[in-house]
Amino acid sequence: MGVGGKFWDLLKPYARHEGPDYLREKRVAVDLSYWIVQHETAIKATHVRKPHLRLTFFRTINLFSKFGALPVFVVDGTPSSLKSRARIARFFRFSGVDVSGLLVAEGVSSERNKTFLKCVQECVELLELFGMPVLKANGEAEALCAQLNAEGHVDACITADSDAFLFGAKCVIKCVKPNTKEPFECYHISDVEDCLDLKRKHLIAISLLVGNDHDLNGVQGIGLEKALRFVRSFSEDEILNQLHEIANGSSPSLQIVSKVVDEIMLCPVASPAMSKTSHCSLCGHPGSKRAHFKSSCEYCGTSTSQGCTRKGEGFKCNCSSCNKGRKEKEQQKHENWHVKVCNKISAEPNFPNDDIIQMYLCNKHGNFTADDDLCLSWRCPDIDILVDFMDFHQHWEPSYVRQRMLPMLSTIYLREMAAKPQKSMLYGQYVFDSIQRVKIRYGHQSYVIRWRKMTSTAGSIIRTNSVEESDKPQEEIVEIDEFNDHLDEDTAPQIHIDDGCCFLLTDENMELIRGAFPEEVERFLHEKELKASKRRKGSGFKNEGSDEKSESPKSKRVQLKLTEFYQSAKVAAIHTKQGDLASYSENQEDGPSKEKKKVSGSNLPKSVRRRLLFM
Ligand SMILES: [Zn+2]
């Protein structure tokens, strides 16, 4: 996507693979339509209600909590029709959205377009409920991402569109692979400049020559390799003007080249190749066979009696005259090649397209100006509405949504604590209890944090061993590789019962914990050190070799009913917010109603609540 002719392959050797902390506390612009179309594997539409929402839900939580990034989402305005067609085609190929109802023929692309836009709109609603800033581009989303990057509003862009560089991006993250040692595949324009000797305007020129999403053809007969070699012979400042002049047939460089060629053709005697000094036919060195016979060849370095050494197969004389000749021949070859490329360019009608150049160079892709202090802010997620939103669209249990949201809340909570320590609880329910242990995943360390649940649900907890399965939304049962990236059970908060108390275990970034609870980190490290020295002394005792804090004997990991544990923080608040939900009702599809469980957060039966919501 972006520049044609396998442009990404060209950049591939300069990719940097960065670790999970690469984006921590950094702002990153996310090209939303790529965010929702980029799948490693297609999702089976039959098993997942709305794959785009599911993907947005988990990817956003991951990016924000696990990687600690501050994402800014960017949606397309009105992209050029060519580009949106290419993008939508990709979406339908990979998203798993059921296309059987829509005719796949090109003729109904407006129908597909409508479906795609509706998906994007739903994702935007979800992101706004998450409290994420969402910006709308005038045209291409990756153009605004790049502008935000160029102007320093964000540190990187997440897009698979190589056009981002042409729009001025500094760092493009093409690919995010959550469950790997180095999840981010990054490309820096500085590397492209240093290693490939290509500046932004060179890239624009290449894109014009080989074709791009806006003009798929480019110049007839010019591929990526030719374009690369050609644009490199000009400086960044002159390349675009040169393209214009070559296209008009008035390029000075073209004239110079053709003059040289003409001279060579007109007076072959003056040709440098002909004026070289004579060489010995036996050894190939400067001089003559006769002269070498008389007074040995200085290059052969043999005595007179032995004479010249016969030149071998493929002998290349390196005297200055021969070198010069070869160089000139090379130059001539290059110039002929250059002329040929120029001819191709001037033969191309309407080349170069000024609108496309202007589009790439323009620096107003959003509805804010550079002088405006672009205000990006991250609010707290609107959990109650989110719960209803996911229930409505995905039929997810409220408790499931709350559980999966928790890493996001703990990240926000820890950031706030680090900035300004205060007496408050995570999600109004949990207090920091202790650091349990260090966890290592993909070579990366984090702390497992134990939170104590303060509200008194412990007494009413129903102990059962198999609830988690039956409590999962239907979609969970489907095992698809893609989802393992996002739904790793290990990373979801775990419930833990110890001596009648309810605890929650979450994985948190070590630096974040150190910022929020420095003395807890000190204590943990101290205890760890003590344990280690005890272990060294009392080597005779059996040792489990675990860093884990010893739990009381009664302690047992108990699976709880999620519905009991992940309760709404604001039970009463939900009723006041129902008005906002009216907007979802236009598209109400009352799917197969799931088994009614106790609806957490509301004492009203679900059917009653639904009636309230969709009056
Ligand atoms: Zn000789």
Ligand SMILES: [Zn+2]
């Ligand atoms: Zn010789």
Ligand SMILES: [Zn+2]
């Ligand atoms: Zn020579």
